[in-house]
Amino acid sequence: MVTILDKQQLHLTILRLAHQLLENHLNLNDIVFVGLQPRGIHVSNKMIECIKELCPNEKVNYGLLDITFYRDDIRNELRIANKTTIDFSVENKTVILIDDVLYTGRTIRAALDALLDLGRAKKVELCVLVDRRFNRELPIQPDYCGKAIDSVVSQKVKVEWDKEQVVLY
Amino acid sequence: MQLSTKHLLGIKDLTKEDISIILSTAAQFKEVLQRPVKKVPSLRDVTIVNLFYENSTRTRISFELAEKRLSADTINFAASGSSVSKGETLLDTVNNILSMKVDMVVMRHSASGAPHFLANHIPAAIINAGDGINEHPTQALLDAFSIQEKLGTLEGKKVVLIGDIMHSRVALSNIYLLKKMGAEVMVAGPPTLIPKYIKEALGVKVEYNLKNALQWCDVANVLRIQLERQNQVLFSSLREYNLAYGVSRKLLDAISKDIVIMHPGPINRGVEIDSDVADGNESIILQQVENGVAVRMAALYLLSGNNS
Numbered sequence: 001m002v003t004i005l006d007k008q009q010l011h012l013t014i015l016r017l018a019h020q021l022l023e024n025h026l027n028l029n030d031i032v033f034v035g036l037q038p039r040g041i042h043v044s045n046k047m048i049e050c051i052k053e054l055c056p057n058e059k060v061n062y063g064l065l066d067i068t069f070y071r072d073d074i075r076n077e078l079r080i081a082n083k084t085t086i087d088f089s090v091e092n093k094t095v096i097l098i099d100d101v102l103y104t105g106r107t108i109r110a111a112l113d114a115l116l117d118l119g120r121a122k123k124v125e126l127c128v129l130v131d132r133r134f135n136r137e138l139p140i141q142p143d144y145c146g147k148a149i150d151s152v153v154s155q156k157v158k159v160e161w162d163k164e165q166v167v168l169y
Numbered sequence: 170m171q172l173s174t175k176h177l178l179g180i181k182d183l184t185k186e187d188i189s190i191i192l193s194t195a196a197q198f199k200e201v202l203q204r205p206v207k208k209v210p211s212l213r214d215v216t217i218v219n220l221f222y223e224n225s226t227r228t229r230i231s232f233e234l235a236e237k238r239l240s241a242d243t244i245n246f247a248a249s250g251s252s253v254s255k256g257e258t259l260l261d262t263v264n265n266i267l268s269m270k271v272d273m274v275v276m277r278h279s280a281s282g283a284p285h286f287l288a289n290h291i292p293a294a295i296i297n298a299g300d301g302i303n304e305h306p307t308q309a310l311l312d313a314f315s316i317q318e319k320l321g322t323l324e325g326k327k328v329v330l331i332g333d334i335m336h337s338r339v340a341l342s343n344i345y346l347l348k349k350m351g352a353e354v355m356v357a358g359p360p361t362l363i364p365k366y367i368k369e370a371l372g373v374k375v376e377y378n379l380k381n382a383l384q385w386c387d388v389a390n391v392l393r394i395q396l397e398r399q400n401q402v403l404f405s406s407l408r409e410y411n412l413a414y415g416v417s418r419k420l421l422d423a424i425s426k427d428i429v430i431m432h433p434g435p436i437n438r439g440v441e442i443d444s445d446v447a448d449g450n451e452s453i454i455l456q457q458v459e460n461g462v463a464v465r466m467a468a469l470y471l472l473s474g475n476n477s
Contacts, residue, residue: 078171078473081194083196083200117204117206117209
């Protein structure tokens with residue numbers, strides 16, 4: 001087991017990502033943040049906390065998206081769906097998708113499909129805490145990345161929120 | 170994750186966990202139905218046949234809509250106008266349809282046990298959309314979902330089923346489900362329409378006085394008088410039935426509490442329920458119909474996984 005990010009590094013990384021997002025999007029009116037269920041919402045919750053601290057007077061549009069019904073491996077294994085709570089329109093907005101680990105890219109593909117059903121976004125950007133490079137199965141890359149790592153398929157990256165660390169098994 | 174059963178033949182075969190999974194999945198599908206695009210691609214590789222040997226409006230449309238919302242391919246079969254009139258057996262009909270590569274069968278039949286018979290003979294997943302006077306599982310699931318949505322929980326709620334309990338598959342499925350989920354169940358109606366040993370067999374309360382039943386309950390599920398299944402006179406007239414067991418505004422005003430009024434449809438207005446009650450503020454009849462699509466989407470989605 002290798003620790004990729006310890007507690008302090010994890011907090012700093014999330015704070016940096018929040019700063020990067022704000023750096024690129026000065027006006028939050030046209031931006032919506034969407035955390036991906038189930039595991040991506042932990043990092044998105046923390047990131048939104050940071051953004052709200054950095055911009056206390058701005059209204060932050062933040063929702064959660066579940067992609068269970070859009071998965072391409074639905075016939076291999078059924079999963080329990082989680083709640084989607086997006087109580088704002090994504091039409092003509094820039095959507096920042098937030099997830100914990102980018103691996104094959106299939107989850108993000110499903111998320112893009114799900115987003116389309118909610119409206120036509122002006123632009124979609126991807127923000128991930130950990131990017132497992134060289135394991136992609138689809139042409140999907142992050143716009144904002146906390147930490148890029150090289151790993152083999154047999155390994156697993158786990159974000160342990162109870163211990164506040166990211167580890168590689 | 171999957172249900173403990175390959176088919177949905179009745180609530181009797183489901184565990185409490187199965188029911189919880191279906192209801193929680195239905196809640197997510199209800200959110201899907203509020204979106205600008207009310208469709209998900211989950212079942213785009215699945216073909217479903219709707220096999221209706223008996224008349225239906227709500228259930229058939231609801232299933233068809235649920236299938237389309239899940240992107241499934243659907244075939245609709247009605248017994249009238251088919252080779253059934255030429256003497257083809259149920260099994261032959263279904264096997265012929267299955268040879269066209271159908272994955273799931275949604276079936277309604279006037280004979281109790283028809284879907285159970287099919288389940289023993291064919292490989293496809295079967296959903297019972299009502300079989301004779303036995304069960305109507307998806308109706309019970311949508312009723313439970315509607316109660317949960319309105320009152321927050323099923324646990325400890327008092328539900329009375331009013332009317333033709335003897336011939337009602339909705340009643341039986343509701344009793345099984347509500348008991349499994351921790352609700353208290355009462356049946357109310359004329360003695361001729363309530364099975365003699367229902368109290369001992371199913372563990373429900375029995376009440377022959379409608380006002381007492383309404384005073385006791387949180388939810389009143391009013392059932393239709395099923396004249397098409399009755400082959401003997403069990404009450405003197407529809408008018409008399411309405412006077413004794415029809416849920417009226419006057420009766421609701423006379424009880425000292427707010428209750429939720431449900432009806433599985435189709436309604437015989439002026440018989441088991443008066444129009445001003447069916448259309449009143451207590452009624453969640455149309456919400457039941459709306460929830461039917463989400464619940465059936467959940468059932469189809471969860472059963473499709475056992476059919477890879």
